[in-house]
Amino acid sequence: MNHNLPTYWRAGSWLLALLLFPPVIALVLEALAPAGELFDHLWDTVLTTYIVNSVLLILGVGGLGAVLAIPAAWVMANARIPARDQLQWLLVLPLAMPSYVIAYIYTDLLEFAGPVQRFLRALTGWTSAADYSFPEIRSLGGAIIVLALVLYPYLYLLARTAFLEQSKSQTLASRLLGCSPLHSFFRVTLPMARPAIITGLALMGMEALGDFATVSYFSVPTLTTAVYDTWLGYGSLNAAAKSRP
Numbered sequence: 001m002n003h004n005l006p007t008y009w010r011a012g013s014w015l016l017a018l019l020l021f022p023p024v025i026a027l028v029l030e031a032l033a034p035a036g037e038l039f040d041h042l043w044d045t046v047l048t049t050y051i052v053n054s055v056l057l058i059l060g061v062g063g064l065g066a067v068l069a070i071p072a073a074w075v076m077a078n079a080r081i082p083a084r085d086q087l088q089w090l091l092v093l094p095l096a097m098p099s100y101v102i103a104y105i106y107t108d109l110l111e112f113a114g115p116v117q118r119f120l121r122a123l124t125g126w127t128s129a130a131d132y133s134f135p136e137i138r139s140l141g142g143a144i145i146v147l148a149l150v151l152y153p154y155l156y157l158l159a160r161t162a163f164l165e166q167s168k169s170q171t172l173a174s175r176l177l178g179c180s181p182l183h184s185f186f187r188v189t190l191p192m193a194r195p196a197i198i199t200g201l202a203l204m205g206m207e208a209l210g211d212f213a214t215v216s217y218f219s220v221p222t223l224t225t226a227v228y229d230t231w232l233g234y235g236s237l238n239a240a241a242k243s244r245p
Contacts, residue, residue: 042226042230046221046226047226049221050221050222050223050225050226051223053140053220053221053222054209054222054223054224056140056144057140057143057144057147057208057209057215057220057222058205058208058209060140060141060144060148061144061147061148061151061204061205061208062201062204062205062208064144064145064148064152065148065151065152065154065155065200065201065204066155066197066201068148068149068152068156069152069153069154069155069156069159069200070155070156070159070190070197072091072156072160073155073156073157073159073160073162073163074159074163074185074189076088076091076160077160077163077164078163088160091153091156092153092156092157093153094149094150094151094152094153095150095151095153095154097150098150098213099146099147099150099151099211099213099214100213100214100217102146102149102150102214103142103143103146103213103214103217103218104217106137106142106145106146107137107138107142107217110134110135110137111137111138112129112134117134120132120134137218138217138218138219139218139220140218140220142218143214143215143218143220146214146218147207147208147211147214148204151203151204151207151208152204154200154203154204154207155197155200155201155203155204156200157200158196158197158199158200158203159193159196159197159200161196162192162193162195162196162197163189163193166189166192166193170188170192171184171188171189174187174188209222209223209224210224211224212224212225212228216228
C-alpha cells in the first residue's frame with residue numbers, strides 16, 4: 001500500500017467518503033427503528049412474494065447470464081474466428097442500452113398485437129389468443145431474459161480477462177494426461193477463472209436486484225418495487241427501509 005499519497009488525494013478521499021456514508025447510516029438507523037403496523041401488514045401479506053421473486057430473479061439472471069457470457073468469453077479469448085477483434089467489443093454493447101428500453105422493445109415485438117404473433121396468426125390461420133399458447137413476455141421469466149441480455153457483459157468482460165491471463169501450460173498438461181477438450185475446460189480452465197466468474201455474477205445479481213423500471217413494467221413485484229410502493233404509496237420511510245435488501 002502506498003502511504004506517500006499527496007495530502008490532497010487523502011483529503012479528497014475522506015471528503016468523498018463522508019459525503020457517501022451518511023445516507024447509508026441514516027438508512028440503517030431508519031431500518032433499525034421499531035417496526036410499525038404497516039411493515040407487519042406487509043410481512044403478513046406480500047413481503048414473502050417480494051422476497052421469493054427477488055431471489056428467483058437473481059438466480060435466473062445469473063444462470064442465463066452465465067450461459068451467455070462464459071462460452072462467449074472463452075471463444076473470444078482462445079479461438080481464432082473471423083472478425084474476432086470487432087465481435088469481442090460488440091458483445092459489450094448491451095451495457096450501453098438501458099434495460100427498460102430493451103423491455104419495451106421485446107414487449108412490442110412479442111405481445112399479442114406485435115409483429116411476431118401477427119405473423120404466426122397469418123401463417124397458421126389462428127384468429128385469437130384462445131387458438132394458441134404463447135409465452136407471456138411481461139412476467140418473471142420475461143424480466144429474467146431481458147435483464148440477462150443486458151447484464152451479461154459484466155460477467156463476459158471479467159471471464160474473458162481471466163481466460164486471457166491463464167497459463168496455457170496447465171490446459172496442455174491436462175490434455176496430455178488424457179482429458180478431452182470439454183473435460184479439460186470444466187476441470188482446469190473454469191476453476192481457474194472462478195474468482196472472476198463469481199465477481200461477475202455478483203455484479204449481475206446486484207444490478208438485477210436494484211432494477212426498478214424493468215420489473216415494474218413487467219408487473220413483477222420485487223424488493224425494489226416494495227421500497228418504491230411502501231415509501232411513495234404509503235408514505236412510510238421506516239417500512240421502506242426495512243424492505244430494502
